[in-house]
Amino acid sequence: MIGDVITHNLKVMGRHLMIRIDPSATMSVTVTRGCPMNCPHCGGHYLRHMVHVDDMERYVDKYNSFLISGGMMPDGHIPFEGYIPKLYDLKKRYDLKYNFHIGFPEDTPSQLDDLADVVSFDMFGDSTILKSIYNISRTPKEILEVVTPLKAKKVPHITIGIMCGEITHEYAAIDLLSKYFNTVVLNVFIPTAQTRFQDCTPPRLEEVEEVFKYASERLENVVLGCMHPKGEYRKRLQEGVQKYVDFLVKPVNKSVNKSVDTSNNSNDKINDKIHDFCGCCAFRV
Secondary structure, eight states: OGGGOOOSSEEETTEEEOEEEEGGGEEEEESSSSOSOOOTTTTTGGGGGSEEGGGGGGGTTTOSEEEEEOOOOTTSBOOOGGGHHHHHHHHHHHTOEEEEEOBOOSSOOGGGTTTOSEEEEEOOSOHHHHHHHHOOOOOHHHHHHHHTTOSSEEEEEEEETTBTTBOOSHHHHHHHHTTTOSEEEEEEOOOOTTSTTTTOOOOOHHHHHHHHHHHHTTOSEEEEOSOSOOHHHHHHHHHHHTTTOSEEESOOOOOOOTTOOOTTOTTEEEETTTEEEESOHHHHO
16 A cells, blocks of 8 residues: 555654655646747647636735746746746745746746746656657757756756657656756656547556666655646546655555654645645655
């Protein structure tokens, strides 16, 4: 059972404790109205459920952390620049926390240096796969050269099976990240209706587990991120990777994790007998 598994990261009596995360305490915000890219795995679908930054202030009484993203422009950047003053003002007035998911900018978005608490980015270990998905030309080295100068904590993400459910670049991406980072968030491809990949299937669970195992042998913290298929697949996925992860987002198991030390983080808590931290995982890892 997921709740009974002790994994590695937080050492408790020589062992490690898996932290379970409910991301719903962080609101997702977009700086664009739609996305011009129409990428095959997304098609702008996920932006439709985000609040536009113009309406963000309405929610500051309910949320103090925000994931800020948006549709990418054809050159790979997300147009945060028009909203930087507004975001500074809201952050100062309401003591907010921001996680910026930055896309694939050509240049380091240094305007985020004094604004972002966390910067999340997607990593690809093969430029041809990145090109196939986003129609953007970036080498893995170029992705890192843009991201690493940023002052904020940086959290890399990999979507396993993003190429229509096939395992392609993931191992190479992990190898490269392990040279610069101690944490990786691993999401799993979700076939999404009304996209070009809607008829694809998620990657085989056995293959996904192997990727998690490989990551756990090379990085200190491995996270099962919020983006992974629902239903029976989710249950079996979480059962299969639990021994390799340090943080698990959206756990299906309902047992209490009574061993969590909540003294060092105000958002760490035993919540509804399931979650140990409430908010975007990038704030916790």
